[in-house]
Amino acid sequence: KMQHSQIIFHIELEKEDNINPSKNVKFGSNQFSFLLPKEVTLEEIHPDHLALVSVLVCHPFIGERIVFPKGVSKQFFKAHEIVTRYIVENVDETLQPWEPSRKSRPALAFSGGADSTAALALMPSNTMSVFLDRPLKFFDLYNKEAVYKACDYLIENGYEVMKVISNLEFVRDPIGFPVDVANACPAILLASHMGFDAIAFGTIMESAFGVGHKNYRNYPTGNHFSHLGGIFRAAGLPFFQVVSGVSEVGTAIINRDSSIGHIAHSCMRGKWRSPCKNCWKCFRKIFLDSVVHNKELNNKEIKKLFKIEEARRFLSEFPIKHENVLTYFTSKYIEIFNLNINDGGIMSLLTKRVRGDVMDVNWMEKYFPLMFETIPEKYRVELKENLEKYLQPMNKNEENTVLNWNMSGMLDDQSYQNLHHEFCNEMLNPIDNQKNMKKFWLRRYFQKR
Numbered sequence: 001k002m003q004h005s006q007i008i009f010h011i012e013l014e015k016e017d018n019i020n021p022s023k024n025v026k027f028g029s030n031q032f033s034f035l036l037p038k039e040v041t042l043e044e045i046h047p048d049h050l051a052l053v054s055v056l057v058c059h060p061f062i063g064e065r066i067v068f069p070k071g072v073s074k075q076f077f078k079a080h081e082i083v084t085r086y087i088v089e090n091v092d093e094t095l096q097p098w099e100p101s102r103k104s105r106p107a108l109a110f111s112g113g114a115d116s117t118a119a120l121a122l123m124p125s126n127t128m129s130v131f132l133d134r135p136l137k138f139f140d141l142y143n144k145e146a147v148y149k150a151c152d153y154l155i156e157n158g159y160e161v162m163k164v165i166s167n168l169e170f171v172r173d174p175i176g177f178p179v180d181v182a183n184a185c186p187a188i189l190l191a192s193h194m195g196f197d198a199i200a201f202g203t204i205m206e207s208a209f210g211v212g213h214k215n216y217r218n219y220p221t222g223n224h225f226s227h228l229g230g231i232f233r234a235a236g237l238p239f240f241q242v243v244s245g246v247s248e249v250g251t252a253i254i255n256r257d258s259s260i261g262h263i264a265h266s267c268m269r270g271k272w273r274s275p276c277k278n279c280w281k282c283f284r285k286i287f288l289d290s291v292v293h294n295k296e297l298n299n300k301e302i303k304k305l306f307k308i309e310e311a312r313r314f315l316s317e318f319p320i321k322h323e324n325v326l327t328y329f330t331s332k333y334i335e336i337f338n339l340n341i342n343d344g345g346i347m348s349l350l351t352k353r354v355r356g357d358v359m360d361v362n363w364m365e366k367y368f369p370l371m372f373e374t375i376p377e378k379y380r381v382e383l384k385e386n387l388e389k390y391l392q393p394m395n396k397n398e399e400n401t402v403l404n405w406n407m408s409g410m411l412d413d414q415s416y417q418n419l420h421h422e423f424c425n426e427m428l429n430p431i432d433n434q435k436n437m438k439k440f441w442l443r444r445y446f447q448k449r
Contacts, residue, residue, distance in 0.1 A: 016063030112147030245371025330356030
């Protein structure tokens with residue numbers, strides 16, 4: 001077994017700090033740690049990287065100032081000053097910013113999920129995948145068997161993978177990443193030792209450019225990439241958003257056709273090759289995979305999916321999260337499996353509700369070229385070559401579909417509002433009796449509160 005060097009961060013709160021940044025989130029543990037390879041020393045880690053990790057973990061809870069473990073470079077200080085509302089106290093005027101060597105390479109914040117696996121399939125062969133290995137607590141539904149098996153498979157097939165145990169998610173209550181890119185923390189601490197020059201994520205087009213949500217977002221000029229990404233760039237580790245122009249449909253196609261795609265496992269509760277089939281991700285992925293792999297689901301399987309309580313909560317929203325993915329698989333269900341759109345069943349109602357009967361969806365099988373603005377220049381040519389083994393670029397009309405994405409017209413349309421109510425009623429009846437319906441809506445009410 002690998003021996004480790006433990007690095008522990010201690011958080012000292014001040015009276016101005018915000019221990020309840022929102023009604024659903026509060027401050028949890030006042031320390032977090034990382035188990036790194038024994039060769040990695042604290043002195044080897046650049047102060048800007050220690051500071052970046054501190055920001056990613058503590059950001060929601062910081063009030064007026066943050067004091068980093070060591071003084072940071074002027075470059076990091078200036079980038080941080082532009083982005084954040086709080087003051088950095090300790091700057092080392094003599095400290096040179098960190099710069100990667102000529103032989104540097106990218107790291108991937110690997111999760112084992114579909115999007116993360118598709119990203120790895122597109123990245124340079126010398127990429128190191130770094131998995132943030134969260135310790136489990138009693139009653140934790142998270143099952144790590146699948147991602148462990150995925151990591152083992154990758155190692156056996158020549159990929160470099162490192163699992164880093166860290167409890168940083170316990171700084172936040174409920175457990176989770178304080179900032180969405182906090183899963184990069186292990187890679188940041190390893191950057192000097194391993195020679196990283198960029199950090200990649202499995203951020204897909206829906207999350208980056210807003211497709212499937214209410215409005216299009218210009219991700220390369222938005223806060224996440226230009227501001228939060230700006231701190232990463234100042235630390236010498238720019239974002240490498242490998243699949244930011246690829247939809248969830250596209251990553252499913254990449255995983256279908258790539259040599260490592262079969263290891264993808266988005267369900268966090270199920271075991272290896274055995275997803276729980278009882279969560280929102282399973283609902284979405286099972287339907288999507290059925291049309292991508294041309295395998296029709298039978299009526300019993302469909303009814304079982306619509307009984308998933310977590311899926312019902314998401315499906316009862318208006319709009320539904322990543323609604324475009326539902327539009328795609330319902331549209332393809334009509335095309336491939338000859339779904340009767342007027343049979344009044346739950347699938348036909350969902351199809352109408354998410355516009356699978358009227359929208360062209362083939363653009364989701366291609367990539368959005370604006371994504372290359374989120375890719376370090378060093379890697380653009382190789383990524384384009386690798387990406388086009390699986391997907392082609394959108395044409396101008398398809399690009400305009402993304403650039404002009406806006407769901408307001410549908411949301412304001414009374415006919416779609418009526419379809420939404422009809423679909424929700426069918427989803428709950430006659431499957432549930434009156435008692436279960438009441439329980440379901442009460443749970444939704446208290447979750448919103």
